[in-house]
Amino acid sequence: MxxxxxxxxxxxxxxxxxxxxxxxxxxxxxxxxxxxxxxxxxxxxxxxxxxxxxxxxxxxxxxxxxxxxxxxxxxxxxxxxxxxxxxxxxxxxLRPLRAVHIYQVMQRRHEQPLLSLYGRVIAYAGMAAVLLGFSGALAVYQQERHAPGATIRTFGDATWWTCETLTTVGYGDVVPVTPAGRAIAACLMLMGLALLGAVTGSFSSWLYQTFAREGELPPGR
Known part of the structure; x- marks a missing residue:
C-alpha cells in the first residue's frame, strides 16, 4: 500500500x-x-x-x-x-469492539497516551466482557426461549448463563440445547478464555514492573 x-x-x-x-x-x-x-x-x-x-x-x-x-x-x-x-x-x-480503533484515532491527536498500556488492556477487556455478555445473552435467548426442552426461558436465565460461560465457571444449571445456542456458547467460551488471559497477563506484568521499581526483584529478570 x-x-x-x-x-x-x-x-x-x-x-x-x-x-x-x-x-x-x-x-x-x-x-x-x-x-x-x-x-x-x-x-x-x-x-x-x-x-x-x-x-x-x-x-x-x-x-x-x-x-x-x-x-x-x-x-x-x-x-x-x-x-x-x-x-x-x-x-x-460485536461491532462496538472496534472502540479500540476510536481510541487510536483520538490518540493520533495527542502526543502522550491517554491511558497506560495496562490501563488500556483492562479498560478494553472490561468493555469487551460487558458487550459480549449482553450480546451473547440476547443471541442465546432468541435461539433458546421457544426450543423444546430448553432451560433458558427468560433473559435473566440467558444473562446468568452468559456470566457462567464467560468466566469459565459453567455450573451447568442452565445450558443451551439448540445447535445455534451451542455455537454461541463455543464462541463465548473462547472469548472468555482470551479475555481472562489478557487481563491476567497484563495485571501480572504490571505487578512485576511495580515490584522491580521498588527493588523487590532483581533487574533484568
Missing part, C-alpha cells in the same frame, strides 16, 4: 470511526428491543428490522471501502490481516 492509499485510508477511518460506533449502538439497541419485547406492534418490529438491516448495510459499505482504500486484493490473506473487521461484519453485535 503506497503512502497516498495509506493516507486516504487513515482519513476515512478518522472520519467514520465515531459515526460507525454510534451506528453500532443503534444496531445493538434495535436488536435488543426486537428480541426483548415481542409484544410490540408488527409495525414497530418492521421498523426495528429495517434499522438493523440499514445499520448492517452501512457496516458492509465501510468494509468494502476499507478493502478498496487498502489497495489489497480481497482474499484469505486480507481477512487474516483484518480479522476483527471481518468478524464484526459477520457478527455485527
Amino acid at each position: 503506497d503512502d497516498d492509499d495509506g493516507g486516504r485510508l487513515a482519513r476515512w477511518e478518522n472520519r467514520t470511526e465515531l459515526p460507525l460506533f454510534l451506528m453500532s449502538m443503534v444496531f445493538l439497541g434495535a436488536y435488543a428491543a426486537h428480541v426483548l419485547d415481542p409484544g410490540l406492534p408488527p409495525a414497530a418490529h418492521t421498523a426495528l428490522l429495517a434499522t438493523i438491516g440499514f445499520a448492517w448495510a452501512t457496516f458492509a459499505v465501510d468494509y468494502a471501502v476499507r478493502v478498496r482504500l487498502s489497495n489489497r486484493r480481497f482474499g484469505p490473506r486480507y481477512v487474516s490481516r483484518h480479522l476483527l473487521d471481518t468478524v464484526v461484519l459477520l457478527l455485527p453485535l
Whole structure:
C-alpha cells in the first residue's frame, strides 16, 4: 500500500470511526428491543428490522471501502490481516469492539497516551466482557426461549448463563440445547478464555514492573 492509499485510508477511518460506533449502538439497541419485547406492534418490529438491516448495510459499505482504500486484493490473506473487521461484519453485535480503533484515532491527536498500556488492556477487556455478555445473552435467548426442552426461558436465565460461560465457571444449571445456542456458547467460551488471559497477563506484568521499581526483584529478570 503506497503512502497516498495509506493516507486516504487513515482519513476515512478518522472520519467514520465515531459515526460507525454510534451506528453500532443503534444496531445493538434495535436488536435488543426486537428480541426483548415481542409484544410490540408488527409495525414497530418492521421498523426495528429495517434499522438493523440499514445499520448492517452501512457496516458492509465501510468494509468494502476499507478493502478498496487498502489497495489489497480481497482474499484469505486480507481477512487474516483484518480479522476483527471481518468478524464484526459477520457478527455485527460485536461491532462496538472496534472502540479500540476510536481510541487510536483520538490518540493520533495527542502526543502522550491517554491511558497506560495496562490501563488500556483492562479498560478494553472490561468493555469487551460487558458487550459480549449482553450480546451473547440476547443471541442465546432468541435461539433458546421457544426450543423444546430448553432451560433458558427468560433473559435473566440467558444473562446468568452468559456470566457462567464467560468466566469459565459453567455450573451447568442452565445450558443451551439448540445447535445455534451451542455455537454461541463455543464462541463465548473462547472469548472468555482470551479475555481472562489478557487481563491476567497484563495485571501480572504490571505487578512485576511495580515490584522491580521498588527493588523487590532483581533487574533484568
